[in-house]
Amino acid sequence: DQQVKQNSPSLSVQEGRISILNCDYTNSMFDYFLWYKKYPAEGPTFLISISSIKDKNEDGRFTVFLNKSAKHLSLHIVPSQPGDSAVYFCAASFTSGTYKYIFGTGTRLKVLA
Amino acid sequence: DTAVSQTPKYLVTQMGNDKSIKCEQNLGHDTMYWYKQDSKKFLKIMFSYNNKELIINETVPNRFSPKSPDKAHLNLHINSLELGDSAVYFCASSQFSLTGDQETQYFGPGTRLLVL
Numbered sequence: 001d002q003q004v005k006q007n008s009p010s011l012s013v014q015e016g017r018i019s020i021l022n023c024d025y026t027n028s029m030f031d032y033f034l035w036y037k038k039y040p041a042e043g044p045t046f047l048i049s050i051s052s053i054k055d056k057n058e059d060g061r062f063t064v065f066l067n068k069s070a071k072h073l074s075l076h077i078v079p080s081q082p083g084d085s086a087v088y089f090c091a092a093s094f095t096s097g098t099y100k101y102i103f104g105t106g107t108r109l110k111v112l113a
Numbered sequence: 114d115t116a117v118s119q120t121p122k123y124l125v126t127q128m129g130n131d132k133s134i135k136c137e138q139n140l141g142h143d144t145m146y147w148y149k150q151d152s153k154k155f156l157k158i159m160f161s162y163n164n165k166e167l168i169i170n171e172t173v174p175n176r177f178s179p180k181s182p183d184k185a186h187l188n189l190h191i192n193s194l195e196l197g198d199s200a201v202y203f204c205a206s207s208q209f210s211l212t213g214d215q216e217t218q219y220f221g222p223g224t225r226l227l228v229l
Contacts, residue, residue: 002155034217043117043203043220044156089156099144099207100169101218103156 003027004092006104014112019077021107023090026071030092034101035064035075038087047088048075051095080111116140117221119204125227126194133190134224136204144168145187146205146218147179156203162187163209194228201225 005024013019021035031052036044050057050064050073057064063076077084087108091101117138126132138145146169147159161169162181176192191198204221 036220041222043205043222046217046219049217099146099161099163099209099218100158100171105154106156 002105003030004090004102004104006088006090006107008107009105010108010110012110012112013080015082016079019075019080019084019109019111021075021077021088021090021109023073023075023104024071025073025092025102027092027102028068028071030094030102032093032095033064033066033073034091034093035062036089036091036103037084038089038106044089077109080109082111082113085109085111117204117206117219119202119221119224121224122222123225123227125229127229128194128196130194131190131192132194132226133188134202134204134226136187136189136221138185138204138206138219138221140206140208140219142206142208142219143184144207144209144216145181145184146207147187147189148203148205148220150201150203150223152200160187160189196228199226199228 034049035047037047038044048062066073087106089106090104093101120135144163146161150156159173160179165181178190181187201223203223205218207216207218
């Protein structure tokens with residue numbers, strides 16, 4: 001039972017355009033969400049997070065949107081750069097009581113020069 | 114000045130052997146984790162230790178035994194290795210906040226285990 005789903009295994013985007021990565025979750029008790037970026041042969045690197053009390057969080061080129069009613073979050077990268085090519089994982093968790101992250105299966109983003 | 118390091122990076126071994134993977138963090142965090150990423154790319158938590166105390170143990174076979182000698186280290190020992198144990202194992206660490214809030218987890222580079 002996969003509680004966090006990333007239904008697009010891959011995405012290709014032209015350099016300079018917007019990349020939109022999507023993530024859906026099933027457990028309405030999740031109240032903290034994160035995006036991690038992973039290059040081959042490296043560990044996941046934290047990118048951006050959002051608490052359920054917000055619907056948007058922005059950090060430079062990266063913006064995460066949260067739609068609690070739809071149990072959906074998305075990561076927008078604008079403008080996309082070739083160095084953004086990586087696998088992106090979304091994760092969901094709880095702000096207290098447990099330190100467990102539930103990860104999606106990842107979306108491989110390829111930014112074409 | 115690697116924040117979370119793991120050794121070895123690659124591990125190839127025969128079925129039935131016993132092996133250990135070591136993890137160290139120099140971030141001063143008090144919580145450490147082991148995750149497993151299987152062939153389907155699911156990244157799932159296995160264990161978590163807070164101040165050397167086990168706080169998460171996710172239905173993992175008891176052939177897997179984590180050991181935390183101090184809060185900067187969390188090692189994973191695997192007995193009687195099986196083919197299905199082949200995966201990438203990631204260590205991570207975070208700091209438990211005084212307010213009880215979740216803190217970001219930082220991951221090591223992973224250990225690629227192949228059981229033949």
